Amino acid sequence: MRTRFLIGNWKMNKTATEAGAFVRRLTQELPTSEGIQVGFAPPFTALHAAHEALGSSPDFLLGAQDVYWEDKGAFTGEVSGTMLKDLGCQFVLVGHSERRQYFGEQDSWTNQKVLAALRNGIQPVLCVGETLHDRDTNQTDHVIQRQVRAGLAGIEGQHLESMVIAYEPVWAIGTGRAASPEQAVPVHRLIRQTINELSGAEAGSRVRILYGGSVTPHNIAEFLASEEIDGALVGGACLDPVSFATLAKVAIGSKPTTA
Ligand code: 13P
Numbered sequence: 001m002r003t004r005f006l007i008g009n010w011k012m013n014k015t016a017t018e019a020g021a022f023v024r025r026l027t028q029e030l031p032t033s034e035g036i037q038v039g040f041a042p043p044f045t046a047l048h049a050a051h052e053a054l055g056s057s058p059d060f061l062l063g064a065q066d067v068y069w070e071d072k073g074a075f076t077g078e079v080s081g082t083m084l085k086d087l088g089c090q091f092v093l094v095g096h097s098e099r100r101q102y103f104g105e106q107d108s109w110t111n112q113k114v115l116a117a118l119r120n121g122i123q124p125v126l127c128v129g130e131t132l133h134d135r136d137t138n139q140t141d142h143v144i145q146r147q148v149r150a151g152l153a154g155i156e157g158q159h160l161e162s163m164v165i166a167y168e169p170v171w172a173i174g175t176g177r178a179a180s181p182e183q184a185v186p187v188h189r190l191i192r193q194t195i196n197e198l199s200g201a202e203a204g205s206r207v208r209i210l211y212g213g214s215v216t217p218h219n220i221a222e223f224l225a226s227e228e229i230d231g232a233l234v235g236g237a238c239l240d241p242v243s244f245a246t247l248a249k250v251a252i253g254s255k256p257t258t259a
Helices: 016-029 044-054 081-086 097-103 107-119 132-136 140-151 157-161 181-199 220-224 241-253
Strands: 005-009 037-041 060-064 091-094 123-128 164-167 208-212 231-234
Touching: 005 091, 005 208, 005 241, 016 044, 016 060, 016 241, 037 091, 044 060, 081 107, 091 107, 107 123, 107 140, 123 140, 132 140, 140 181, 157 181, 164 181, 181 208, 181 220, 220 231, 220 241, 231 241
Parallel strands: 005 037, 005 231, 037 060, 060 091, 091 123, 123 164, 164 208, 208 231
Antiparallel strands: none
């Protein structure tokens, strides 16, 4: 049984001061995560404040939204896995579609970033997803397989098992137009099959695959009803602590009913 994982991606929202207030309110609303993992990824500038506000709470995981692949050096503006680890980060998003779309992130970069995270003892969350054009031109499977294979190149065994993949169709992000479970589930199956081909069904069965794209407290249960969907990566609906706590409570209470 894979432990479910709910992640809030704050994107470029909240100051360090606001992050502290968010964490204090969230931990009031949701004192314990009861059998699922709940994490959130503030901007780099708010990581320290969020970590301080969390204190020693084991119930919430702190993550970053990106990482550079070198551990230190002359790379102006970048932040390394070593630095993130030191700030208390336990996971990091890699290859989010906004990085690919606005900052030219390539598949080969995502692979180097995944490797850098693993080297620093941080769990990578590799984000993949097709554009509307890809879907309309029947390229979804090809694009997803390419992103998964490239992002995971050279990663094996325990490292591969510890990976989290987030399937986020680009057309569903921030649009209020979530994929239906009927659209998402086949892609989740394809991702697991691709991982099985890379390293065998044993490792593949351990990798968690999350859905992201316009997830709200109203639709999360529909996704978690499928055994194929191991959690959610949430943008807009994670910014309010009450809304995020509600999402987590629904996730804690929902059991998969379909394969
Ligand atoms: P929304 O939930 O706002 O659609 O964002 C999804 C996302 O990009 C999470 O990484």
